[in-house]
Amino acid sequence: MSKKRKRFVWLCSSVLVGASLLMPSAASADMSPGTPDQQIYSVSGFVDHDELSQKLQQIEQTSHGELDLEVAGYSNQGLEIYKATVGHGDKVVMIQSEIHGNEKTGTVALVNMLKQIATNNSPKYQQLREELTIIAVPMMNPDASEANRRGNELSWDEVVQEFPQLEEASPSWNYYTYVNEYWDYASNPGFDVNRDFNPDLNYEPQASDFPGNSASPGWFITPEAQTVRDIYKEAQEEFGNVDVFIDLHHQGQYYVEGTEDEVTLSLSGVFVPDPNTDEGEKYSEYQDVYDGEFAKQLNVAAYDALQDVGNSIFNHISLYPQDLDLPGTALGSFALNGSGSVLFEVTGQTQNFGQKKKGQLVKAVETGLYGIIESVADQSVYDIDPSLYDEIPATER
Numbered sequence: 001m002s003k004k005r006k007r008f009v010w011l012c013s014s015v016l017v018g019a020s021l022l023m024p025s026a027a028s029a030d031m032s033p034g035t036p037d038q039q040i041y042s043v044s045g046f047v048d049h050d051e052l053s054q055k056l057q058q059i060e061q062t063s064h065g066e067l068d069l070e071v072a073g074y075s076n077q078g079l080e081i082y083k084a085t086v087g088h089g090d091k092v093v094m095i096q097s098e099i100h101g102n103e104k105t106g107t108v109a110l111v112n113m114l115k116q117i118a119t120n121n122s123p124k125y126q127q128l129r130e131e132l133t134i135i136a137v138p139m140m141n142p143d144a145s146e147a148n149r150r151g152n153e154l155s156w157d158e159v160v161q162e163f164p165q166l167e168e169a170s171p172s173w174n175y176y177t178y179v180n181e182y183w184d185y186a187s188n189p190g191f192d193v194n195r196d197f198n199p200d201l202n203y204e205p206q207a208s209d210f211p212g213n214s215a216s217p218g219w220f221i222t223p224e225a226q227t228v229r230d231i232y233k234e235a236q237e238e239f240g241n242v243d244v245f246i247d248l249h250h251q252g253q254y255y256v257e258g259t260e261d262e263v264t265l266s267l268s269g270v271f272v273p274d275p276n277t278d279e280g281e282k283y284s285e286y287q288d289v290y291d292g293e294f295a296k297q298l299n300v301a302a303y304d305a306l307q308d309v310g311n312s313i314f315n316h317i318s319l320y321p322q323d324l325d326l327p328g329t330a331l332g333s334f335a336l337n338g339s340g341s342v343l344f345e346v347t348g349q350t351q352n353f354g355q356k357k358k359g360q361l362v363k364a365v366e367t368g369l370y371g372i373i374e375s376v377a378d379q380s381v382y383d384i385d386p387s388l389y390d391e392i393p394a395t396e397r
């Protein structure tokens with residue numbers, strides 16, 4: 001399936017280094033690789049694409065039919081994008097990881113959870129399978145994961161081949177062509193896939209919508225975003241709604257506001273201005289399905305589960321910056337389509353400390369995710385006071 005790798009240099013002035021969800025902008029301190037020690041940390045303790053393939057197949061084989069594994073699509077370089085479904089309930093929870101390929105804890109957490117939920121026969125897991133349909137897309141951007149970088153591997157030339165109507169268009173604003181000490185996007189360019197989503201799930205790229213910007217929707221020009229969009233639409237058609245959508249990321253290193261505690265994980269449920277407000281008026285066509293209150297309840301469920309761990313780093317949880325207008329993110333687009341949407345941002349990129357804190361961070365992700373899915377399965381999430389969301393401490397940047 002592998003396409004021939006193309007080397008294409010786009011002479012572009014922008015130098016972009018991403019800062020997780022927030023902004024793929026210039027050399028931000030967020031993911032600025034430039035922490036004092038510049039060594040490249042090993043990431044071999046995480047799950048690479050081959051291992052992911054093996055592990056998912058193994059879980060499917062040992063799950064007695066509880067886990068259904070499909071190849072939902074292929075990356076631009078021809079790697080499988082997997083969709084793993086477990087459970088047969090009415091409530092649909094979709095979770096994806098590694099839309100940014102240097103943000104790897106989510107994939108490990110998802111594999112661990114899929115194994116537990118698909119193979120454990122204790123009442124807790126039986127209830128999860130009965131009440132929920134969990135659709136996991138671990139490592140949705142495998143080319144980026146293999147390269148341990150943020151962007152996928154796709155040139156603007158290839159995009160134009162696929163969408164000839166873009167011949168005269170400027171490359172999209174989230175196209176990476178920079179070079180730094182970690183990545184050479186000049187000889188191997190790519191896109192921030194997490195700006196390629198559009199709340200109009202049937203959108204077709206038009207030249208007049210390029211180069212676009214961060215407050216405008218994306219275009220579904222990357223095969224990775226197209227694949228996830230198709231999984232989402234299929235679930236919508238089958239179940240009527242994707243109740244919950246969770247996207248697993250990493251961020252820079254910060255403090256929990258008003259404390260000396262380093263943030264372990266930040267959460268958020270707000271990615272676009274509420275379509276029911278003046279500020280969100282441009283999204284008014286989505287106002288009937290957008291459910292910001294439910295997103296807040298889901299976040300509180302994750303937060304509470306982490307606080308329940310007892311005095312530990314798992315309590316060092318903060319709220320991600322809230323004044324966002326990012327309709328091109330998967331979270332923004334799916335929130336506008338009616339999914340209670342939750343962002344997880346664990347501390348540090350692999351360029352900051354590799355796999356050093358892997359065990360703890362994976363545990364934090366799993367704890368938060370179980371907090372959400374258990375509360376949806378037993379319906380306790382609907383009793384949570386959404387205003388508790390606003391009491392989660394902010395992130396001190």
Ligand SMILES: [Zn+2]
Binds near residue numbers: 019020021100248250
């Ligand atoms: Zn990210």
